[in-house]
Amino acid sequence: MMIQHRSRTLAAACLLAATLLAASGCAKSETPDNAGDDSSQAAQAAESPESSSGSGCSLRTYGAPKLDLKDAVVGFSQSEKEANPFRIAETRSVKDEAEKIGVKKLLTTNAQSQLSKQISDIQDMLSQGAQFLIVAPLNSDGLEPAFKAAAAKKVPVLTIDRKVNSTACKDYVAFLGSDFVEQGRRAADAMIKATGGKGKVAILLGASGNNVTTDRTKGFVDQVKAQAPGLRIVARQTGEFARDKGQQVMEQLIQSKPDITAVYAENDEMGLGAVTALKAAGKKPGKDVKIVSVDGTRNAVQALVNGEYNAVIESNPRFGPLAFATARKFYGGEEIPENVIISDRAYDESNAKASLGGAY
Secondary structure (H helix, E strand, O other), X not given: OOOOOOOXXXXXXXXXXXXXXXXXXXXXXXXXXXXXXXXXXXXXXXXOHHHOEOXXXXXXXXXXXXXXXXXXXXXXXXXXXXXOHHHHHHHHHHHHHHHHHOOXXXXXXXXXXXXXXXXXXXXXXXXXXXXEEEEOOOOOOOOHHHHHHHHHOOOOXXXXXXXOOOOEOOOEOEXXXXXXHHHHHHHHHHHHHHHOOOEEEEEEEOOXXXXXXXXXXHHHHHHHHHHOOOEEEEEEEEOOOOHHHHHHHHHHHHHHOOOOOEEEEOOHHHHHHHHHHHHHOOOOEOOOEEEEEEEOOHHHHHHHHOOOOOEEEEOOOOOHHHHHHHHHHHHOOOXXXXXXXXXXXXXXXXXXXHHHHHOO
């Protein structure tokens, strides 16, 4: 098991770990059914209080009315089409938890990767009487009109999986998600281990316009520079978090830079696309070209088991239990830190086979 390196700013308050199960566990998928496992598996847990940061936000400071979630109308805005494992697992987790705790009505929308649609989706849910919103933002910028509409109606917004460049406890309550810079660092550590710290690595970048891509790139690049100067980053091209785009980029890189010895994919779908391209070119992924990616999908962990991958850093999409536990605490009068960081694990050859059941 790879060692997790964590450095966090001081916590605002003791957080949600006591209320959740501390179990384990972006982008066109060829086998989306593999993501349809029980969302109760590998449920998220917040890390220790020290991992969360930012000033606390309470019901009083936010200015929202008290609410019992069982009698509430809750809206969930999904950002991307559910044709990839992360989004499938994320949406199912929210739906399952809403049903489990007895939410009166759950409204769900999908922006289909269109920012204008996500804005109108949120506004439509508000028109339908949504009293609390869970939003998976498409981009870090651009949702201000939707947030202003929610604020005007005193409807709290909880953001998940991607951060927004807005004001906490004014435009939204809190962000729930991973430390993406740390994911990049951990991916770099895994790559250094796989390559011995030498070689030529290509980065398959995620979509532009969101902090996930920026932070996963920064964490990886900075860690490689600091720890393995013999591992040269020779290419950075976007695969837009999609498997087919990741395959196309890898096909081009095989032609333009045939001496590449490693690939860092900023999500599993692009990494799996790279596997397909390498095999078609007669190369052995995981051996001739080392591959490390971020997400923790079952297909990627299976590739690890098969020897076609070298490491996967998890980014847990099962936000339902944590999101509703956060909402209950918020409506109970507790302060919620601006950033609630979740605990992600890692897969390598030592644990992939035994951990496959917890992947999504």
